[in-house]
Structures are given as C-alpha cells and as structure tokens.
Amino acid sequence: MPFPDGFLQELKLRSDITEIASSYVNLKRHGRNMVGLCPFHGEKTPSFNIYTESGSFYCFGCGAGGDVITFIMKIENLDYVEAVKFLAQRAGMEMPENTYDDSLSKLRMRIYEANREAARFFHATLLSQRGQS
Incomplete structure (x- = not known):
C-alpha cells in the first residue's frame, strides 16, 4: 500500500531519528552527527552514525543504513507498512484512509x-x- 508523499514527509518530520534511535542505542555527539554501537551487529567500537541533518543513519561495520522508517523496520523486525503505522502512532498521526496513489x-x-x-x-x-x- 503506497502512502501519499505528503503523509510520509510529515511522518519523517515528526519522527526525529536521533530521538527514536537513542531509545535503542546509547548515542554520543560527534560533530554534527551522533555515534554509537550498532544495534544490528555486535561491535566494540562505535561505527553506527546518525546524520541529524538528513534524518538518516549508516553503520560502517555492517552496512545497514536508511531513514527513520528503515531503522524501525530493522530494529523492531517489522515490514514497511507496520513500521509506518508504528511511527504514525508514536507521532500521534492518523493513518491515511485507503488513499491509493x-x-x-x-x-x-x-x-x-x-x-x-x-x-x-x-x-x-x-x-x-x-x-x-
């Protein structure tokens, strides 16, 4: 089920990836970015980066990366639609009603x-x- 672009943009604006990821990962500021141990693989030195300006993440250890929706999909083991619902509920947004673009x-x-x-x-x-x- 494709979601309207406006809905997805609003969802991403309301879902700060730094705030969401910090509930799963201990993050520290490193310049403009945030850095921590990757939650997707075991490591001893931080290689998990959150780019606050673009609202994205990338792990230089395992190659995992994406936006806030991708992060929730991976960390909560959800599919795309379930991850969008999860974030919409967290942000207090209503899901679009059968709007098929x-x-x-x-x-x-x-x-x-x-x-x-x-x-x-x-x-x-x-x-x-x-x-x-």
Missing part, C-alpha cells in the same frame, strides 16, 4: 501503451518493407 501506475500504463503502439508501427513498417523487396 496510483499516479505512478497510471504513468507506467501510459508508457507501456506508447511502447506497444510504437512496436506495432515498426512491426507493420517492417512487414510492408519486406513485401516490397
């Missing part, structure tokens, strides 16, 4: 149809050229 699928269908028409045209042209020779 099908603009991308409509565009995809228009592109497929244009490609089909082009294929028909070139096929017919090739057949007519073959008949003339």
